[in-house]
Amino acid sequence: MSEQPHISIRGVTMAYGPRLIQRDLSFDVNRGDIFVIMGGSGCGKSTLLKHMLGLIQPAAGDILYNGKSFTRADPASRDAMRRGWGITYQSGGLFSSMTVGENVTLPMQLYTRYSEAEIRDVVNYKLALVGLAGYQSYYPSEISGGMRKRAALARAIALDPDILFFDEPSAGLDPISSSLLDELIVQLKESIGATVVMVTHELPSIFSIANNSVYLDANSKTMIAYGNPRELRDHSDQPVVRQFLAREASAAAENAQ
C-alpha cells in the first residue's frame, strides 16, 4: 500500500502508574476507515481512545497522525492537530449551560473567520444534518438522550473534521435510534470523507458499519486481533474474538472457568 495510514499506533503501552492496562499495541487506521476498538468491559477501550486524543500520555510508544508524531508534539502543534478532529463523548459532553445552538456555535466562534450571520446559517445546516433543525434554542436537559447524542455529533462536525472519534455512540439508545445514528455516521463519513474511530461493543453497529477493527484482550493485556470484524468473526484464530463477535456467552463463561 503506497498510501500513508491516517493514524498509526506504534508499540503503545498504557498504564495507570504501576497498573498495566494494555501493552505493545501497534496498528494502523487507514484514511476513510470506520475503525472500531472492541473488547470486553474493563479492557481499556476508552483508555486507548483517551490516549489517541492526547488526554493521557502513553507509558511507552508513539501515536502518529499522517505520519507525524502526536505524542512528542509540542502543545501548540497538538492543538493544531486536534482542530481537525471531531469528538463525541460517552455522555455527549454538551455544555449544559448553553443551548444546543450555542454548543455548535462555540467551535466556529473559536476557530473560524465566519461572520455572525454565516455562523448562524452554518449552525442551522449542521443541526439539519443530524436531524435537529429547529432545536437551536433548546437546552441539553430539555431534549432526549438520543437527540443529545446527535447534538453532540453536530458539534463534532462543526469544523468539518478529518477524523471523527466516538466513545460508545449508541450506549443507552434504543435499537431504532441507535441504528439511525449508525446510518447517520456512515452518511456523514461518506459525504465529508472523514475517518471514523469509535469505541463500542454494540455488535449490530460493528457489523453494519465498521470495516476495520482491533480487539483488546483483558487477560493477556494486549491486542489479539486486527482486521474487518466480519472476517474476524468467521476466520479469527482467536476463539475469544470469535466468541465475542458471535456473542457466545456460555462458551466465554466456560473459558473463564
Added chain:
Amino acid sequence: MNPQAPAYELIEDAPHALRLTLSGDWVQAQAIPDFPALRSELLALSPEQLAVDGSSLGEWDSLLMAFLLQCHSFCSAEQIPFAAHNLPGSANRLLEVATAVPSHQRPQEVRPPLLERLNPLVALRSLWADLRESVAFLGDLGIGLARLVSGRANTRFSDFRHFCYQAGPDAFAIISLTSILVGMILAYLGAVQLKLFGAEIYVADLVLIGMLREMGVLMTAVVMAGRTGAAYAAQLGTMQTNEEIDAITTMGVSPVEFLVLPRVLALLVMLPLLTIYADLLGVIGGAIVAGGMGITMLQYSAQIQDAISLTHFMVGLSKSLVFAVLIAVAGCRSGMQSGRGSAAVGNAATDAVVTAIVYLIVADAAMNIFYQQLGI
C-alpha cells in the same frame, strides 16, 4: 490558483422556471452571497420551479451547504419544486441528509401579560409558595429526626462522623484567622472611643462581650455558610444530577434521613464548638491590641475575669445552635431542589449561601430583640 469570488446568477429558462447558477469558490474568508438578497429576488419573481446548477462551482465547504439548505427551506415553505443539478456528489448527499428531517417548530411559550407579571399579588404568592416549601422541608426534617430518636431512621453514623470532620477540624485554620482578626477589630473600634474617657481598660469588656454575644458566633456562621453550606448544596445538587437521589428514594430510603440529617446534625454539633474556639481566639486577638495600647496582660485578664458571665456565653451558644440549623437547612434544601446539570448545581450553591446569610442576619436581629426584651 487564485480563489474566485463566489457568486450566483438567476436565469429564467422558461416563464416562471428559474435556474440558479452558482460559481466561484464558496469557502471561508470569501464574501459569500447573502441568502436574504436572493430571497427577495425570488419573492419578486415568484417562480414556479427552481433548479440549482453547480456546474461552474469551484471549491466549497459548509458555507455553500448552509446557503443551499436555506434555498431548499425557502422553496419548501413556498411550495416551489426544488431540484439540484451538477452539484458535487457529496454536496448532493449532504443536502439529502440535511433535508431528510423537517425542521422542528418550538411551541410558543405563553408569557403572562405584563400586568400580571408586575402584580404584587403574584410575587407575594411565589414568596408564600417558597415559604411553604421551606416549612415542608423543615417538617420532613422533623419527621426524620423523630424517627432517628426512635431508632428507625436510615441514618449512618459513619456519614455523620465524616461530615463532622469536614465541618469541624477542616475549618480550624480559616476560623482561627477570622476570629483573631475580628477580636482585633473590635479592640481597635473600642480603643479610639474609650480613650476619650480615659477608660481604655474597658476594651477587655468590649471585646469579651462583643465576641461572646455577637461577633464570634456571627462571623463563624458566615464563614461556615460560605464553606459548608455551599458544599452541602453542591454535593446534593451533583447527586441530584447523577440520579443518586432517585436511587436512594427507590431503595426505599428517605433522602432526608440518609443525606440531610447527618449533615444537619454534624453542623449542629460542630458550629457551637467552633464558636467557643472563635470566642477564645477573639479574646486573644483583643489582648494583642490591648497590649499595644499599654494595658498589661495581667490587667487585661483580670478585667476579662470581672466581665465574663455565663449569660453572655450562653447567648452566643444558643445563637450558634439556631444558625447551624439555618445554614444546614438552606444548603441541603437548595441542593435537594437543584435542577440537573452543571449550571443548576452552580445556582443551587449560590442560592444556598445567599439564603443562609439572609437567614442568619434576620435570625440574629430577632434573637437580639428577644433577649433585649427579656433583659438577658
